[in-house]
Structures are given as C-alpha cells and as structure tokens.
Amino acid sequence: MILAYLMDSISSKVFLEPSTKLFPIPTVMVSCCTSDQKHNNIITLAWVGTVSSEPPMVSISVRKSRYSYGLLMETKDFVINIPDESQVAKMDWCGVKSGRDHDKFTKCGLTPARASKVKSPIILECPVNLECKVRHIVQDISRSHDIFLAEIVSVDVNKEFVDFSDPAKMNPIAYCNGKYYSVGKMIGKPGIWKHMEEVI
Numbered sequence: 001m002i003l004a005y006l007m008d009s010i011s012s013k014v015f016l017e018p019s020t021k022l023f024p025i026p027t028v029m030v031s032c033c034t035s036d037q038k039h040n041n042i043i044t045l046a047w048v049g050t051v052s053s054e055p056p057m058v059s060i061s062v063r064k065s066r067y068s069y070g071l072l073m074e075t076k077d078f079v080i081n082i083p084d085e086s087q088v089a090k091m092d093w094c095g096v097k098s099g100r101d102h103d104k105f106t107k108c109g110l111t112p113a114r115a116s117k118v119k120s121p122i123i124l125e126c127p128v129n130l131e132c133k134v135r136h137i138v139q140d141i142s143r144s145h146d147i148f149l150a151e152i153v154s155v156d157v158n159k160e161f162v163d164f165s166d167p168a169k170m171n172p173i174a175y176c177n178g179k180y181y182s183v184g185k186m187i188g189k190p191g192i193w194k195h196m197e198e199v200i
Contacts, residue, residue, distance in 0.1 A: 024176040025049070029081045029091055030060060031112065032071040032120045040112045040121050042104040043068035044095030046175040047145060048080065056152040058132060061145035067099040072148060076134040077118035081126035084171040085182050091173065092180070117153045127170045129156040 025046050033040045047061035058080065062069050072078055083091045090108040097104065105112050105123075112121035115131045122129035132150035139146050161170050166186065174181045193199060 021177045024174050024181070026082070027091065027173045027175040027180060029083055029087075029094055029123055029126065030068065030078050031081055031123055032068050032078045033075060034071060035074050035119070037119050039071075040103075040105055041068050041071055041099035042081075042094040042108075042110070042123065043099070044091050051149060057135070057149060058130065058152060059147050059149050061142065061147050063145055069146070071099075072134065073137075075119050077120050078132050078134070078148075078150065079115055079118065079120045079122050080130040080132060081123040082128040082130075082170065082172055083123075083126050085173060086171070087125065088173055088180055115154070116156070122156055127158045127161055130154075131156065 026048055027044065027046045028048050030043050030045050030048075031040060032043070043062065043066060045060055045062070049059050051057045051059050060078070060080070062072060090110065093108060094104050097107075104110070111124035113124040115122050115129070118131045118133060120131075122131070130152050131154040133153050134148050134150045136149040137146055138149065141147065157164075161167075168183050168185060172183050174183055
C-alpha cells in the first residue's frame with residue numbers, strides 16, 4: 001500500500017536538471033565603493049540570503065568578472081539596499097550595466113548618502129539599507145561565484161517602516177525564473193497553527 005502510494009507520488013513529478021530557476025528570492029541593490037570612497041557603484045543581485053541570527057549575517061554571491069567584485073575585495077564592506085516596486089527599472093538597469101562604464105548613481109538619479117558604520121554609501125531612496133562588513137569570503141565551492149559572508153552592523157530604515165510590522169507595505173521585489181515579482185499580502189505567521197489537532 002505504501003509502495004503504491006509512493007509510486008503514484010513519484011509519477012506526478014517531473015525530474016529536471018539541477019537549477020535555481022524555481023526558487024524565489026529577494027532582489028536587491030548592493031552599493032560599494034573604493035577604499036578612498038571617491039568612486040561608488042551599485043550592483044543588482046538576487047543571490048542574497050540570511051545565514052545567521054546571532055550575529056545577524058547575510059551572504060551575497062558575486063562573479064569575479066564584475067566590477068563590484070574588486071571594490072568588495074578592496075573595502076571588505078557593502079550595503080544591501082532593498083528597493084521598492086517603483087525602482088524596478090533602475091534596479092534592473094544597474095544589473096545589466098557595468099560600473100566600469102557608468103556612474104550608476106548619476107545615471108539613475110539616486111543619492112549616495114553616508115552610511116553610519118561602513119565606507120560604502122547607502123542608496124538614500126531605498127526604504128531599507130543594511131550596512132554590512134565582510135567577515136569571510138568563500139572561494140572554493142562555487143565555480144561561478146565567490147560568496148561574501150558579512151555581518152549586518154547597522155539597519156537604516158525609513159521611519160514609516162521602522163517596526164517591520166508589514167514588510168509588504170515596503171513593496172519589495174522578488175526574483176524567480178528570470179522574472180521580477182511584487183510581494184503579496186501576508187498569509188500567516190510561523191507557529192500560529194501549532195495547536196491544531198489536524199492540519200488539512
């Protein structure tokens with residue numbers, strides 16, 4: 001009986017080549033700079049994630065060929081700027097143009113403002129800015145990217161979102177399978193169903 005059930009379950013699946021295409025993730029604008037803070041850049045990334053709560057840490061994955069890679073290696077810090085839906089065109093543009101050829105802040109009409117604890121600037125127009133200091137760089141796992149593990153040393157947020165009670169109001173942008181998506185309404189909280197006798 002169990003074997004028959006498992007066979008039926010497997011028959012409903014299609015097995016594809018290993019890929020990240022069906023995994024929804026946030027899309028952010030990472031700002032960085034030279035060590036003398038004379039030149040700033042923005043790189044759009046989707047390979048971004050939380051890796052630790054204590055201390056609060058994140059990871060970003062960057063190809064060595066990217067202009068920003070050299071800046072990250074130089075200063076060992078960056079800012080994760082979370083854009084809203086109205087900034088999707090600027091966010092996308094910063095992901096397909098190189099800082100070697102363009103001043104992205106100027107081209108996009110964005111303001112590089114001084115961060116409180118890192119050299120890299122925040123993007124003033126983004127509702128949330130996570131100032132990060134690189135603690136470790138993983139260079140021997142991925143064939144395509146180096147992984148920067150960084151500690152969040154300051155969170156800068158617009159006053160109207162300071163309690164993070166409803167992140168959807170910030171209108172953040174998600175990325176999945178080569179497309180950008182808006183974030184919808186809240187559908188629940190972790191643990192609110194733990195007392196249910198039966199989950200249907």
